[in-house]
Amino acid sequence: MSLAIRPQRRVNACAFTLGLLAVTWLVARCEADTATPAAADTVTMTVTATAYNSLHGQGAGADHALAAWGDRLTPGMKAIAVSRDLIPLGLDYNAEVQIEGLPGTWQVKDKMHWRWKKKIDIYMGEDVQAARKWGRRKVKITFVPGE
Numbered sequence: 279m280s281l282a283i284r285p286q287r288r289v290n291a292c293a294f295t296l297g298l299l300a301v302t303w304l305v306a307r308c309e310a311d312t313a314t315p316a317a318a319d320t321v322t323m324t325v326t327a328t329a330y331n332s333l334h335g336q337g338a339g340a341d342h343a344l345a346a347w348g349d350r351l352t353p354g355m356k357a358i359a360v361s362r363d364l365i366p367l368g369l370d371y372n373a374e375v376q377i378e379g380l381p382g383t384w385q386v387k388d389k390m391h392w393r394w395k396k397k398i399d400i401y402m403g404e405d406v407q408a409a410r411k412w413g414r415r416k417v418k419i420t421f422v423p424g425e
Contacts, residue, residue, distance in 0.1 A: 388401070
């Protein structure tokens with residue numbers, strides 16, 4: 279004895295199965311996107327770090343608070359400029375960076391002239407004394423490439 283399944287029931291079962299597969303795939307994809315990167319995914323390197331301000335006489339152009347990618351820098355932002363040789367390594371626009379000796383996470387908001395190599399410039403708002411105190415030093419930076 280065989281049971282006949284009406285065609286409409288077959289269509290509903292197929293649609294339900296496809297929908298369930300799609301939802302399962304979507305949930306798995308979202309979990310993969312929100313997973314924290316493993317320590318092996320991070321890059322740590324030593325660079326020369328200097329500091330800069332957004333004051334008249336520092337930087338090029340008339341608007342000294344305007345960064346290379348078009349962001350307006352304001353005092354208190356945790357922003358850095360990077361030498362252009364670091365951009366292909368993963369320090370592109372809005373990349374997040376940990377800087378040895380400084381608390382918090384810093385974002386790449388500016389880029390430097392082509393002549394600089396393996397260098398970052400830390401934005402210190404309008405605090406000239408803090409920038410002078412920082413001076414020029416070698417620091418380790420840590421970031422996740424491609425973020």
